[in-house]
Each structure stands twice: as C-alpha cells, then as structure tokens.
Amino acid sequence: MSVKHAISRGLELGRSFFQLGLLKSGGRVVAKLRAERFRVGPSVRTVQPQAFLPSRYRYYRTSLRGLAAQLQSGGFRRRFSGGSPRNRAVFLAFGLGVGLIEQQLEDDRRSAATCQEIQAVFRKKKFHSPLKPFTSSGYKLEDYIIGNQIGKGSNAAVYEATARFAQPKEREEVSSPVQVKVDEEKIQEVRSPACCSLRNFPLAIKMLWNFGAGSSSEAILKSMSQELVPAGPLALKQEKEQITLDGYFGILPKRVSAHPNVIRVYRAFTADVPLLPGAQEEYPDVLPARLNPAGLGNNRTLFLVMKNYPCSLQQYLQESAPSPRHGSLMVLQLLEGVDHLCRQGVAHRDLKSDNVLLEFDSDGCPRLVITDFGCSLTQSDSSLQLPFNSMWVSRGGNASLMAPEVATAAPGVRVVIDYSKADAWAVGAISYEIFGQQNPFYRAVGLQSTTYQEKQLPPLPSEVPADVQLVIRLLLRRNPDKRPSARVAANMLHLSIWGRRALASQDSAGMRKLADWLLCQSAVVLLKGFGGSGGNGVKAELQRSFLSSLELEDLRAAVGFLFYGREQRHACILSA
Template structure:
C-alpha cells in the first residue's frame, strides 16, 4: 500500500471521530481552572497530520522549500502551522503539489486547526478575568445601572471591583449608577428564581440551559463531580465570535440591586421585599456588555445592502456553530440577538438567551414526541412548520435540525421589509402563521437579491428541501469574499484556484495585526468562522447553488 493511500485512510477515518469530539465546558472549583488533557484521538490525528505534511513536503526540492521543509517538520511537532502555510504557498505558486483530493482535504484541516487555535486564544484572553484562587462572586463586581429586564431575568452593567473596592464590599456589592455605560465592560444577568431551592445543585439543575455558552462555571468544590456528571449528557457550545461571550456562571445570594424594588419586586426574596416570591439564592451570568439588541438596532437604523448580508451571515454562522455542536436554540428572534457597534465597519452580532435551548446528547436534535406535554421551545410565532405541525404518537419525533434556520429566514425578512411577516403590527395586520404557511404567502422581499433568495429558501415548508444554516452561511460567505468571476462563470474554479483563495483568506485572518485598515473586526472574524469549519465539498456545493 502506498504512503498516499495510508495517509488518505488516516484522514478519512480520523475525521469522523473528531467531528463528534468536543471539549468539555470548564468548571472551576473555587475558581481553579481545570485544564483539558490530550485525548488519544488528538494524538492519533497529530501523527496523521505530520505524515501528510511529510508526504507533501518531500515533493519539492528547491533550496527555499528545503529550508521550509525542515522548519515545517519541526514546528508541526509543536502545533505551529505557519511554516506549513508558507511552504504550501510557494508550492501552489509553482503548481507542483496540492492536486489530489486527500491532499486538499489535509490542507483544509490545517486551515481549520490554525483558525480554531487563533479563535481559542482570543476567547481565552477575553475570559481570563480571575486570579488564581479568586472566587467569582457578586461582591467582586461593581454593579452599574439596570440595562434590561425580561420575564425571567434582569441585566445590569458591571465591572470588576478593584482590590480596595473588594475589601469594602463585605456587606454586599458596591453600586455605581452615576458613571457612563462605557465604564462598564460587562453585563451581569441575574436570573429570577421562583422555584429552585437556594442551593447550587438545585439552581444549576433548574437553569442549566442558560449556562450552555458559559466558558467557566464557578462553583464550590463539593459540586464539581456532580457538575461533571451532568455535563456529560449536556451539549455545550464552545466560544464563537457570534455567540454571546459568557465569561462565567456562578450561584450567589440575591442582593438589593439598583431599581430592584420598583422593577421586579415579585422576584425578590422576603428578606428584601416582604411581598416577594423569590428565593434567597440564584444564578448569575457574567457576559460581555453589548450595545443593544438587533430589534432595537433595526428600529434605529435602516439596514440594507452589504450590511444586511454581513449581519445575516453572522447570524447563520452562529446557528451553524450551535447546531454543529448538538444545540438548537428554539427561541430565535431579533430580541435575542445582541449587537456590538464599533467605530467603523458593520455591526457585530452575538446570539444570546439559551433558556429554551435543546442540548441533550442522548436525544440529539430529534426529540421523541409521544404527548403534547413535550416542550416545543419558546417563540411560537417563528416556530418552524415541522415543529408547529407535529402530532404526538408512539413513534413520532420533532426534528429541530433545521428549525433555527427557519427562524433566521424570518429575521432576514424582518431586516429587508422593516417588519416581520410572522408578527402582527400596523404594517402587517394579518401575520403569517407556521401552521398554515405556504411559500407563495411570503411577501416579495426587496434587494439585495442574494439575501432575498436565501431568506426564501430558508422559509421553505418542507425541511428536506430547506437548506441548513451551514449551507446558507456558505452561500453568503462566498457571495461576500469569493472572486466575482467564479459566481458568473459556468465552469467551477480549479482545485489550485480554490486553495490559493483559501490560503489568501487564511493569511489575512492570521496575520492581521489591527482591524479597521481595510476590513473591520466583524468582517475578519466572520471570515475566520467560515475557515474554522471549512470543507471543500460544501464550498463547491454552495458555489454551484450561486451559479
């Protein structure tokens, strides 16, 4: 058997195992980090990766390539792909390698690994908030003004307390409602606890869905084994540029926060409000503070053209990411999408509020539906037809694999029209309903044509004919970044052209030292999301759809 055949089999059989592998959510025992250990699958894949690199590297003999070959072999051992990309770039320019499908697949894997490492480093730096031995507790933060309130939680602006402030916070958290919002980089979400007992076990069991995107769980050491056991059955969402940056989740006592008596008196415990129904302890979620929700942004700004495509692509990337990791949001709407507005460039969005999410490894995204008591999810207005029309029986189930994509289609229609066709409003007195909807009922959507076409495709009643969120994201990514002649020509690009383009994108993402020169941070991170899940067959399929 040739070396190439051996390598091809290693890649083919190794991918299937790694596709289903995902790192466990970090759990802190008194804020001590638990480092992930290397798995046998990882070690096996690293070996295959080095074999593939050596197989490709032997095929070039010029002096420059010889030097790069030595550097690449050495650096790959330590997980650094930079010399590898330099070598492949020279080889592509000379047209000497990267012709076989297995070699292309191996290079795509290198690109995914390099971008994922970069994104992981960014996320780790964002959430590196606590010193060794430091507890995550409400007293460790300065609480600012109330910035949002819903039926299940209140959200406050927050910042970490300085050492002197922490020492003076022994009687409770310090408040600061006078400073501007720009002084508070975080948002502290306090869940309303009406049902769970005032202990960490009961609270986390009751509200575990809210913590799905949490990067750390700060709990006492007694609960670590229980938490590990629970999270073995729970699908968690790794950090992503378009999923809310939830730095940590912790349980603490409810405090009398600013405006709590006037805004949510019933949620307070009786020690604060004698007429309250809340319990003494609850779950707190520390997140990045975003500017506003997408719903508020659409009211204040007219979103159209390229900006609309960029926002839709980010939403689809977020949905593709959570679906790929076994999670269905089930409550997608413009209220649950946060918007960060930079100094220049388009808005950066983040998916939030996972309280209605489906995240069970045992059932996956198809839930047995034997009675009407089964929870179908949150927002009924944007519920996909296969969910809304499902009827219980002994062998039936509800398929959520493409239900979030349907909701994204409705949100895109809301961006283009200025109103959501599934919501009742002055502009839409007769809203569409999932129970009776058919494709001709959808109003004519304005430009851009690519976005109108994607929204219409996502609002296809039959889920078998509806594109997945990942496929729809690929379409918009190619529309944004691919050479325009690819989209006009009837002939697909060659393998060499595809790889040159992908390597060019990868180089830009990995080597950009600052944003805003040519593209914004939102655009570079959007490209990074595309590269981090890169698969050539899906790219070719999306190109065929566009042509």
C-alpha cells in the first residue's frame, strides 16, 4: 500500500469511526444543540463538542480539536521513533480525520439552529379555518336545516346542512371561502346537478349508526370517541368534555390540532335519530324501531358537524385527470396530513381515496383533507404500537390498503404492530390513483400487500416527475425500516418542487446552501402571508407546513434519499 493510499485510508477511517461512534446518537446531539441554542438567560454559553459525546467515550471529552492535535503529534513522534511507514501514515491521517469532525459539528450546529429558528416562527402561525358561523350555538340538531344526502359509508350517512343561527350575510361569507369561477366549473364536473349549492348548504352533518352503544350520551360518546379525534376545542358542550372517553383501546383519544389537510369537526352532539331523506331506502336496517319496526338501531346517536366539501378524491378522479404538477401537490398534501397525525400520536388506519375530501383554491389547485377517523388508533406516547395478542384486536379498516407489516402480523404473546409508517404506505398506493392508474392493491390489478414484491409494482406514467416516482417507490417498500416516514417523504417532495437549485451537493457546503435557501424561502412565505390572498392557496399552506416541521435529521434524510435516486437514475442511463 502506497503512503498516499495509506493517508487517504486513514482519513476515511478517522471520519467514519468517529461518525459511527460519537455521532451515532443523532437525536440526542440535535436535542443538546437545541437546548443550548435557545436557552433563555443573561448570557449565551458557547456549546462545546465534547458535551455531546456519549458517556462511553469519556476519554475523548477533552475536545475533538485537542484530541486531533494529540493524535497528530503522536504521529509525528512515531515518524522519528520507528514503526512501519504504513502504520505511521495511517496513525497521522487518523488524527487528521478526527480534526475534520470539528468543522462538521460546527456546520451541524448552524444548520440545526437555522431549522429551529424557522420552525419557531411558523409554529406560532396557527391554521385558522375560514368557517366562522359558530359562537355558542349549534349543539342541537334543531339548530340546522338538513338537505339531501351527499354520502354514505359502512357506519354513517352524511347530509348537507346549513345553520339556522347564521345570519344571511354570514352564510354568504362562510359558504365557500375560496369559491371562484374555476371552483364552480370543477364542482359541476364532479358533483351531481341534483345536489344543492354549497352556497346554500356550507355545512355537512355526519350521522353515525348506533347498533350497540346504548342510547345515553355517555355511552355513545365512549363508544364512538375515535370520531372525535379531529374535533375542535369547542366541539362538545363543556359538561360533555368531562366524560371519560375510553375509545376502543382503553385510552383517552387525542384531539389533533387544526391542519389544512385534516378535516375539522366544529360541533359534536347526541340526538334522537330523525327520518332523513333517503333513510327508508338507503339504510332501513339501522333505523330505530320507532321509525322502522324491523330496524336494529338505537334511538339516539352521535352527530358531527363539519364543512361541506364539493366531492371526495375518488369522485374527482373518476371525472378529472389532474396535471402532473397538481398530482404532485396532492400527494404532498396527503403526506403532510399523515405527518401531522403521526406527530400527535394518531394513525388513521383506513386511508383511501373515498376517505379524502377535496375542494379548490383560488388558483384551481385541489386542496385535500383527510376525513373519517372511525378506525383510527390514538396513543398518548405517540409510539403508534398496538399489542396484537389476539385475533380479536382490530388491525384497522380497508384490508386492501393495509401496509405489509400490518397485514402480515400474526397474533401472539408480545407481538406488536407498528403503525408509524402504515399510513405513509397507503399514500403511496393512493398515488397511483392520483396519477390516473389503477390502484395496484385493488382487485383489478391483483397485488396483495401480504405477498407482493416491489419489482411487481406497475410503472407510473412517464410524465410523472422522476423524484415523485422515487418517493412513491420508497413509500411502497415492504420493509418499514427501509421506508421513509411521511415527514421525510414530504421533505423530499418539497425540496424537489421548490428547492431543486439548493441541492447542489450532499456535503457540508451543500447543507449550508440548503440552510440559506430555507431562510430565503421563509422570508418569501412570510411576505406573501402579509400580502393577504397570497397566503390562502394550497402552495402557501404546504410551504408553511414544511417550514413549521423542519428538523435537521429529517431534512438530511430527505436529501440522502434524493441523491440516492439520482445516482440510481444515472446508473440506469449509463447501463443503457
């Protein structure tokens, strides 16, 4: 081995050894960085690298720079005190490699601080729904005028409605905050002309079917508590908030904060089941005996009041074909919604195209919201791991879109199903529908999540951007350990759509350039927000979601995946 090769090898070993050992606990390193960077006090203490080293490396706590100097001086001493040239070169280069870590730590500190500062600014800007018809009313069914049925599932029927207590001027304001000509045209395409206008019925009321929950408000709320996951802070009357809501899994179901890509429940109350339009024809068996002698339902049930959307994603895709640009933004919105739920300890577990609602912003771009939380799993520790010790434990909803780790799980002692990346996998499958293909896991194509191989996945249309195709392929990996989280996948799309020029390289210089781009992007988004209309579109909402969720490790993982995809494409081009 030549001396030049030995020095090169020593540099490589020096960096890789210390990156593997000293920087392996990346989460703890970043946490330390955050704590020291944002500590409030009269003076700001400079954070030293040795403070981040794991306890098992106590010998190296003197500082990396000092350690590098010791190793280098030891290398020079060995130069004149004997030893083979190869060993002397490797030892010296090992010290030089350790010295390079100091600069990398400094770059990481700066990048982490930049991400945290941006995140702090955008997390203060809460998402506010444009619907504001509710004050202290709306807790009774009599407060609403109910129109035609607009949807029906396996456990509920949905009707269009309007509030009796809203003044005519208010109704006009809240009916459709982004309603413009393009919106009306789209609605005519995807919705039946028989349906009443959204301007007259801006609300939707979901009536749950009550088979075995009893007829007391307490029993109903406990049995159907998962439906309250997207409920706002004033959705229930104050006295009802005191009820212990056990849910299916014996824990208090979470209330997720507002997000532009997650449905919001404005009111939730129990009431006697009424005879609504189409009830006798559409769902006679679930009616109570007082309305249908052969009915099996209870007298009272739960009602949820939400915004009325023009159509579901499934209905829209049956009539329209979004452009590749809009399709990419639609996939990104689903990932942002799933990430928001995961961060708050919620797994939807029934994500499919008819559980996603859709409207249009002022530019005609589809805005998606995730709805129907009846099968959701909520956990206080946000681990999203469900003990699966019996076959009677529910895995979730739609069996066709269950992630492989969920579908293949076998009940047993200490068996746990991890749902942390299951909804992200479902987004990958739904993406095929968004881009005009059949969902590969529905019967028409024939793949099953329990047995499919990744090479069996059908190709996406050639006009779909390469980075979007990469994200979808990664989301559909069988092994969840090799699958990106919803946050990392969303970051990949954000960087691909808006930050392509910032991805010049994957080294520290590239990360510094990316941090500079993030600062510029933040300024642009803030200025648009102050301008008024520029901050209400889908693009602005996505950018705010991205900037409010910045984490250095997630960002670095996204960059790594994108470079991996580019290398794979480059290799394919060379081989061709």
